[in-house]
Each structure stands twice: as C-alpha cells, then as structure tokens.
Amino acid sequence: MKPEQVKGALEQAAGKVQGVLGELTGDKLTQFEGKARQSAGELQERYGDLLDEWATVLQRRPRTTLFAVAGITLAVVWLLKRRQI
Template identity: 40%
Template sequence: MDSDRIKGAGKEIKGNVKEAFGELTGDRSTEIDGKTEQVAGKIQRKYGETKDDVRDALDDVDDANDLNDPAVRSRP
C-alpha cells in the first residue's frame, strides 16, 4: 500500500474533524480550512491508489512477459 493513501486518508479525517469543529463553534474560517484539507487528502489518497494500480498493472505485464520468455519458463 502506498504511503500517499495512508497520509491522504489521515488528512481527510483531520479535515473532517476541523470542519465539524468549525461548524460547532461557528468559525467559518476553520470550517473552510477543514473542507480544504479534506479535498487535499482525497486527492493525495487517490494519487496513492493510482500509483498502486499502475504498480500492479506493471507487475502483471512483467509476470506475463516471464511466462512468454522460454529462458524463464524452463527454470524450476
């Protein structure tokens, strides 16, 4: 799992808490900061997910190439 996924999820949670605190206290600035942090976290999390997907796809291609390579297939 990519570290950006974990960091992004953490930012989303932190932003959610900050937004709720802003709503509770009536502090519109804190509320907006929280929403902004949530969006930044979501982008970072999605970026990490995409990196994982690309890494998995490249591993699949590499595995398929190994199956088609006679030198690799003949290994025990």
C-alpha cells in the same frame, strides 16, 4: 497500502475534525480550511490508488510497459527535434 493512501486518509480525517470544530465554534474560516484539507486528503488518497494500480500493471506486463515508455520517449524526442527546426 501505499504511504500516499494512508496520508490521504489521515488528512481527510483531520479535515473532517477541523470542519466539525469550525461548525461548533461558528468559525467559517476553520470550516472552509477543514473542507479544503479533506479534499486535499481525498486527492492524495486517489493519487496513492493510482500509483498502486500502475505498480500492478508494471508487474503484470513489464514488456508492454517497456514498449509504451519507449514509444512515448520517441514521440517526445521527435516533437522536440521538430520544434528546433
């Protein structure tokens, strides 16, 4: 499990706790902050999932990854040179 996934899960839990505390105290701002924190944690966890998937792809298909990166690099260079004209 990637560190981003762990941090995201912890942030989600903290957001959930903060939201519940906001509900118990009747503080709308704390509730909102808890929901926002929970959503941020979910995004961070999904980012970790994405990194994990890409690491797997890179390990299983290094040649395909190399060609893809080379193609993207050539496309970016071509677009930048074309823009300079």
